[in-house]
Amino acid sequence: MAITEPKHLPTVYDPAAVEQRIYAFWEQSGYFEAGHRPGKPAFSIVMPPPNVTGMLHLGHAWDNTLQDAIIRYKRLSGYDTLFLPGTDHAGIATQARVEKHLQEEQGVTRHQLGREPFLEKVWEWKQKYQKEITKQIRALGSSCDWSRERFTLDEGLSRAVRKVFVDLYNKGLIYRGNRIINWCPRCATALSDIEVEHVDVEAKLYHVRYPFADGSGAITVATTRPETMFADVAVAVHPDDERYRAAVGKALKLPLTDKTIPVIADTYVEPEFGTGCVKITPAHDPNDFEVGLRHNLPMPQCINADGLLNELAGRFQGMTREEARRAVVDALAAEGALVSEETLTHAVGHCSRCDTVVEPYLSDQWFVRMEPLAKPAREAVLRKELRFVPDRFEKVFLHWLENVRDWCISRQLWWGHRIPAWYCADCGAITVAMDTPDACSKCGSTTLTQDEDVLDTWFSSGLWPFSTMGWPEATEDMARYYPTNALVTGYDILFFWVARMVFTGLEFTGQMPFREVVVHGLIRASDGRKMSKSLGNGVDPREVIEKYGADALRFTLATGTSPGNDQRFYWEKVESSRNFINKVWNAARFVLMNLPDGTKLPPLQMEAMDIADLWILHRLNETITAATEHLERYDFGEAGRVLYDFAWDDFCDWYIEFSKLSLYGEDESRKAQTRAVLVHVLDALLRMLHPFIPFVTEEIWQSLPVSGDALIVAEWPQANPGWHRPEAVRQIGVVMESIRAVRNIRSELNVAPSKPIAMVVRAADDDTVQLFEQTRHYLMRFCHLQSLVIGRETIDVPDPAMSAVVSQAELFLPLADLVDLAVERERLRKEVARLQAEVDRVEKKLGNAQFVAKAPADVVVAEREKAADYRSKLAAVQERLASLGE
């Protein structure tokens, strides 16, 4: 591919000029496609399919970044990776969006338009947004296999849906029943339990007198929903409740009507709550429904599907539930039937999509019997066939599986998988089949009508890990990439989606659909609130990418938090990521600028290296080990931090600076080694940063004199045992300590950094003398020295002078004209106090016999070394102070 001329790399990295070109290069080279490494182990992830409702938000960007980071890490580690992308038709959400759009644009409802023309409109919508979404995923840099892109309504996936429906039906695990479900009057469809959000609402508990039909007094019921009274069929009391024992079996007159209803006894009633009397409305309350079943009560409805009261409500017919509530209360009050009102806070179900109060509604719906499916899923999780990262989510997951109720899967929508059930006009039998049947399975009649309803979106999403791979056909992809390795998703859809994939996967493929679930949190606005359309505090990932580049967004999202926790979005964080990327870019510029045309890099030779080289290679080893471990645990935050610190602190701030001595010097073989080390370390660093910031790393890598086609398919670095050099680390530590000490003194005395000064080093032993001699050039440069004299105890120490103590040496700076002895004494006194505190702390510890006896040996040794170091430093500073007349 085209390589930017190294010499002309701009000083500021411009992602906009690079990202699209690099993405096209990867994609056209086929690097995203699975299956090109047949001899290698497979590693697969299916992307949680974004809804075709609209654009992607930062939550998607986060989710996608983590998946792509894993995939890129695994690809670099030699796996045949599959990252399978796709989108979800998102039944209710998409249909609602299109309906709203049609209403606004053309002023028509879906019913005015008709089923088929409406669906055409939705397909147009789907095409448009699917295109936008895939564009956004590409802009993020996700290395997914577009040749395997799927959509939940694709023919293949739809067949999988029908197959699962038919099989479950035949096994008796799907049934149709007249039951209480959650009904959203606005969306005009049934909802599953988890699509209902329970919100605490302050309401009124009305106490209403229901008189006995025989005129012998009355009992008082307590209700929050007086508007449902027209569908009351009984009043229940607890069988052991002395107060009402005599009332059981008697008839009550239902106020505002001419009906009579019986008093029944049922243990469902809590005598302590309210008045101890509950009106029973089986068609409008799930608990009352159960009571109704137990007592064989009729189940009339007084509220219609549109949420309005019906003829049963008499003069209240046509009112909304809210209107009816007020009117009924007024009417009851007027009749003297309203005894009292008390305020009550209780949880009321709201439609999770449109926030309308959900109506418990008795209707014919399809259900999945959950107990037989949830049980094996639970057991498999307990057998650790599925691992959650972080593991605390396992508990939440199990708890849900233990308490799940039957799943209502029919939706009164048009957009989705039509339920493959046909009703016979002649005998009423139901025929359930994969393909449109010719005749009724029972009577052979050809007068069949298909169920009008569609399936819950999550019914098809639940098959996603295998329906996308061609199931129910025994495809090669199924064999090679299923079960998938990891599923990455937010904790908010653990029940909606993960649970359903798990039990359908087990039921139909006999296997967990994935081995690990990597759970992340939610992205929030900077004030900690959820990002939402209504608050208008959402951030568009495209805007972030435009301003700072996809790499900066990815780095921010991937490293912004610890596993499983939420994170807040701050532009400052993106900016700091951008700065880091720019830092890496400039480090690369530096390296490239110091590789003259035609440079041949020699192999790394440990004998030819100086301690800075040895040190950086040792640090590289440590970094490789740590980054690899963190990524293996999916701990992106820690991996990113380790790489950030190594890149910025070790490589840029120190090694590159050290390297300048050699690069600007005359020794050609030293120069060659330095170049080789620079390139080697940069190369390894780019490989490790690639999963996080793929674009900039690939762009730089293409310019480096290293072999290979592309960074995306290079090899993950390995730590080299031969580079283990703790001694070099210790030695460089002394050099750095010395440089910092001198800089500190210069800064405190306001000595201009550019002003050369003299320095005398008094070392404690010959090894240290040798170390300072060996690193003399570093000290000269980084301390801006005009002279450096190194010796042992006998050396002449300048006077007056500033001084500093480092391990095994004292540094003297004869800044005659600047030294203020009083200030210097004060500085030294503080140093004495600090060191004394350290010595005391360590000695106290070592003086504790228990510590020496029980602490691990290496800890004790380390403490002893610390003690010795502090003591010698303290002695040196004290001596220095004494020599200044203290």
Add this chain to the structure above:
RNA sequence: GCGGCUGUAGCUCAGAGGGAGAGCACCACCUUGACACGGUGGGGGCCACAGGUUCGAUUCCUGUCAGCCGCACCA
């Protein structure tokens, strides 16, 4: 009611049984031949509180307080 998360520098967050960290913000200095999206030096924290385990707790355990979340029930 059950379960979970969080409480560390001004802000956002890491961290780990043995000397308190980063980014941003702040102060001072620096156009040093990769980078001002930079460099150097610096200030700033009884690691929420109380107990316990331990030779040693900011880290593990228990409880308290505060903030947040999930689940269940609710006439």
